[in-house]
Structures are given as structure tokens and as C-alpha cells.
Amino acid sequence: MSIGPISLVTILSPELDQSVAMYQKAFEWQVASVNPQITPEQAQRWGANKLAGAPTVTVAGINGGVRFIQSQEHQTPVPLKTFGWSALEVCVDDVFFYTDRAIKAGFTLLNEPVALSGSDKPLPLIAAQLAGINGEVLYITQILDEMPNFELPNVKKESGSIFICVLGASDLEASRKVLEEGFGLRRASDRHVAIKVLNKVYDKPLTDTHRLSSLQLNGRNAIEIDQMPAEAVNRVVKDGLLPPGISIVSVVGQSDQEIFLKLPDGAGLEILPHN
Template sequence: MSIAHGTILGGLSTVPDLDEALRAYRDTLGLELAERGELDADLAQSWGCPGNAGSPYAVLRPASAEPCWMRLVEQPAHPGFRPTRSYGWAAFECTVEDVWHWPDAIPPGQFEIVGPPKVIENIEPAFIPMQVLGPGREMVYLNQVLADMPGSDLPRAKSPVDRIFIVVLAAPDREASVEWYRQRLHLDRGADFTIPYTMINNAFGLSPDTQTTLTMVSKGRMPIVEVDDYPAEAAARPRHEGLLPPGNALVTLAVQDLDACELDWIAAPASREGALYEGRRAATTLGPAGELLELVECKP
């Protein structure tokens, strides 16, 4: 299968109890377990997280077999972490077949529903969104796609919970982040949107009509990164020394040529085996909002 430059290959979240997280993602959401083990020290080092060497992890994939993997890594929760309050990866948006199914299908205690399904009033919606917090307080959107957007093609789900089709970045400087992705990864600047962003307004105690501007970073008509302006009260994400950031920790994108990316790598690119990598070269960098971004070389 050919994988286009910029394709979201996966999102990694940290969880305090891997078995509990598997009950949520595998048994409830229906993702299929592709791999389970303990993190290789070299891989953890390539993320700049040497303390995660030996951490229990699992890799899951949609039943549709779309090339997108959800990774869970067990590590202690951080007492200072609050979702949607800090810079870095803020959410993974997944496409689902029937968003209305999920409020009653999620057992108590597995996911916290922070935004029930909602039809956006007064406009023709492209999708119906729903937001949940997972076992590690990671934010996951379950979005039922209804139509394409004027500048973007949105994937329809081929399984009850399918691929990640947008990753959300909380940025201290939206324009700087957008330019970084455009220049360093050769991606495209998409449309700007200014909306009353419920998740951000609730997290910071702002008025419900407070407006937030966001910009889509894409490759052609394929959306990839939603870059959000965050209030001045936001801060760098608190994290344990040597470990992954809590919550939505790392995003993996496909690129055609690692050597063409003008980036400072945490460790030199290396070929890696196992689910997601499949023998391809990979390397990780830090983005301008402090986000961990892993790139996997998928030559055409």
C-alpha cells in the first residue's frame, strides 16, 4: 500500500495502567491489538525519553486495517497534568461510523465524555464531533464524518472506530508552528477558522463565546495538523524527568524522504521493526510547541 507524504501513522498516549487502557481501546472501542511488549531502550532514547526503556506498551490498529496505529505506553500519571491546559499535542481525532452509539456504549470509568455528540447549528456540518478523555487523561475525538470540507477530503470510517485523521496541536505561536510545518516538512497551509472552542473555553474558565483561531496544516486536500491558538494562561506541559509527556504524548507522520526534512533529530534516523515501522527508517524531533514528532520514511 502506498502511503502519502504527511499521512498520520499514529498517535501515542501515556496511561497509568496498560491493562485498563486495553480494556478501553481494544474491548470497548474495538481496535485490534497488533503488538504488546516492553519498550526497547534505543527507541525510548530516540524519543528523548530514556526513562521509558522497558515500559509496558501496546500497539492497536483499526479493524479496517487502515495504516494508522494507536500506541499506549504505561508510565506513572503526573499530578500537575490537566488536559487542554498546556502546549503540545492536545487531541487525536478519529473517524467513527456512528457517533450516536458511543455515549451509551462506553462503560463508566473507561472514558470520560467531555463533549457529547453535537450537531453544529446553523451550518451544514462536515462531521458530528464527540470528545472523550481516556485512561491517561488523553483527549480523543470520535467524529462521524458526513461530508468533505471545501478545502479538505475527510475519510469515512470503515470500522466502528477507524483511523486518526487530524491531530490537534496547542501552540504558543500558531503562525510560527504553521510555518515550521510548511517549511521543514514541506506541508501546506490550509484554511483558518475562528470559532468559540468549547474545549478550550471550558478548560480555562473562559466565556462560552470566547473565540479561538486555528489553522489546518495539510498536504493537498488531506488534513493533518490542526494548530490552535492557546490563551496566555497556557504553559509548557509538566512531565516526569526522562519520561514521555503525559496524555497525548507523540504523533507519527509519514514522509517520503527523511533526509529532505530540515530538522534536528533527537537521535539519528534508524530502521525499526515491528508494528507501524515495518522495517522503515524513523527519527524524532521536537516541534516549536515542544511537541514530540516522529517521522517514518515511506518511499513512494
């Protein structure tokens, strides 16, 4: 089964209104749905029975959106300190403009906009990393040119769209194997690079390198898998709830029904029927 593009990123939050407002102010996203409750069938499929009946709000851009689920019981993780889905990445046509907007909207700057590093030279990407209030990390990325071996969005037409989700893995190869073998995803990259935001969060030299590998999705989207530092820990998941922070990434797939599976490190992947 082929999958992509990314449709939804699901995040638990005690503050739905504030969470939604931050993404609206940063990217001018629109509220797509308000207060549809999580059904018992959804909660059971996710293994999160306590979320049955929980209100939700979804806010979305041109492509992709964020679904916030009301929860008061979870323990919000420290951004980038745990395994699992760690970040959503939004492409823009002016990274400096949107980074400034995101800071004014309430996001916390983790790393200022800088050119991303390839194995031997900078990539045609400039990205900033910021933290939301629910343990999620937001990458804001300007795509300057075509990326070798990648299919990425045209930011002139799709500025403000989610195009990558980042999986922080305890074992990069184990997580990648599940996605490659389960969905036939093409490996677009595998390299060791200095990920400055990880080095800052873990108080390491900025030149320390980390392994990352990206897998191409349909719809000019991708999944990036980062090998997390040894100091990272498992996310605290309370009985009957989803993992806090980014809980689930939902992608469109060739299926006539919703499918849910857990990747390594408890990362939820949901396959939504292709309309």
C-alpha cells in the first residue's frame, strides 16, 4: 500500500483555544472542524479508551492540518527529549517572516533560521525550529530549489502546508524498516549531519553529528527519521490515553477504511481512505 500525503497531525492539549490560535496567527490557517468528539470506535482503535467523547478542534492550511484533542491528564513532554513523533514541518515562502510571526503567536524559538546541512554541502533549505505549548516541535522551512532525490512542494503555491513529519527514533533502522517494508516507501536520504537544534537541546557541541534518514511519501511529502541522542527517554503514556506531544500522524492511503498501527517507540500512524 502506498501512502501520502500527510493529512493530520494529532496532538493532546489541555488548551484547545490557545493551541489553535497559535497556528492561526502563525500561518493564517483556518479552523476546519470544531468540537466533533472522539468516537468510542476511534478511541478503541487507538487503544485510548479514555479519550472517547473528548472534544477536538482541527486547524488546517492548504495541505495538512493539526487536530487537537482535549486532555487534562497527560504529562506534556519536553520538546525533543523523548522518542516518538517529535515535529511537524511546514513549508513557507519566507522563513524569516513566518518565524517572526510564530514567535509573536506564542511559539518558543529553539533555533533561528539557518541553512540545513547535507553530507558535504548546505542544502537548498532554510529552516527554523520552535516549540509549541503541547510538547510538539514546529519546523518552519523555506525550500529554495529542487532537492536531489526528493519530491517537495512548490512553496509559491503551497506556502503554509505541512510537508514533513519527524520521527525521533531509539533505533532508526528498526523504525525505517517498518515503513519501508510495510508501505514500500522510497529511501530519499541517509546521512550524518550536525542537527543544531538537537545539539542545543542536549547541550552538545554544535558540530556533533546525528544520523537521519528521509522516506518519500506520495503528494510531495516525506517522513524524516532522526536517531535520537542516547539521553532521550520513552514518553510517559498514561493508561487509556495516546502518547502526549504529537500522538498520531495520519496519511492518505489506498484503503477503504481507517487503519491504525503503532510504529516503534509508540508512534501512531493512521491510514485514511483516499477520497
